[in-house]
Amino acid sequence: LLDQLYISRLSDSGLDSILFHVDLGQQRPDLPVSAGFDDVRKRLSELIYMAVTSELDVSISATLYDDCRAFLQKLSNFVFNNPDISFLYISKGIDPGLMMSIEDRNRIFSEGSSLDVPAIRSFYQKEYGLEPFAYIPDTANGDPVWLSYFVPVVYNGDNRMLFRIQSNLSDHIMIMIPKIFSGRYTHKTTQKPFLTLIRVVINALSTLRLGHLVRFLVALSAPSAILRHKMIAYDNGPLRTDDGGLIHCEYCPTAIVRNGVLLPCCTADFGQGNSGGN
Secondary structure, three states: OOOOHHHHHHHOOOOOOEEEEOOOOOOOOOOOOOHHHHHHHEEEEEEHHHEEEEEEEEEEEEEEOOOHHHHHHHHHHHHOOHHHHHEEEEOOOOOOOOOOOOOHHHHHHHOOOOOHHHHHHHHHHHHHOOOOOEEEEEEOOOOOEEEEEEEEEEEEEEEEOOOOOOOOOOHHHHHHHHHHHOOOOOOOOOOOOHHHHHHHHHHHHHHHOHHHHHHHHHHOOOOOEEEEEEEEEEEEOOOEEOOEHHHHHHHHOOEEEEEOOEEEHHHHOOOOOOOOOO
């Protein structure tokens, strides 16, 4: 139902960012039946254009169903090739009625037919040379269940250059600064090129990568170059234990209120009685 007029009204009301969720598993009136990625990309491009015209910061949400590496590859290329997209949120598609146990999930992953945290991390390392700058542990063994990436990118026409953040103490300090002054951690921000550049400089100096910094600054110095940041988050979703409990993020950045109780979003369909850790 979204059109240019409605997005303009949202912007005029004070909205500064918007997230679009369009993926292959949806049945929507603005997508053909059995839509392919080209259909998804076309619709997303239309929505992004309307949002940018109304000066809104754009994020995209997508669900990964079964073994859909091809979709992940095309979607990631679309995000990195488009300077108007700030944030990509990816979640694992899970049917609450068909949830697998940890043992079954591990078996399927070992057979190479499922995307999971190790597969996502391997994909972004292999395709873009990226490592997550942070992760959220699960409530059972502290294994990563949520991955976060922060990627500064210089765009100059059809060319782009990525700065590969290497997480260290300086990143932790920068995350703590807004907490000290505002009382809140910053999960997502709109585009702030100057702050992004400061983070690039601090990260390069603290990890002794002066050559990478110089090349990045040279690319940024081109007259038509622009600096953007990309954020990527992957949520692996809940796992079922043998006794019927759920394992999920130890602390959830996408919590939801259900029946007056604050729950991790991925557990909301199970009711508050089944949302505990292990």
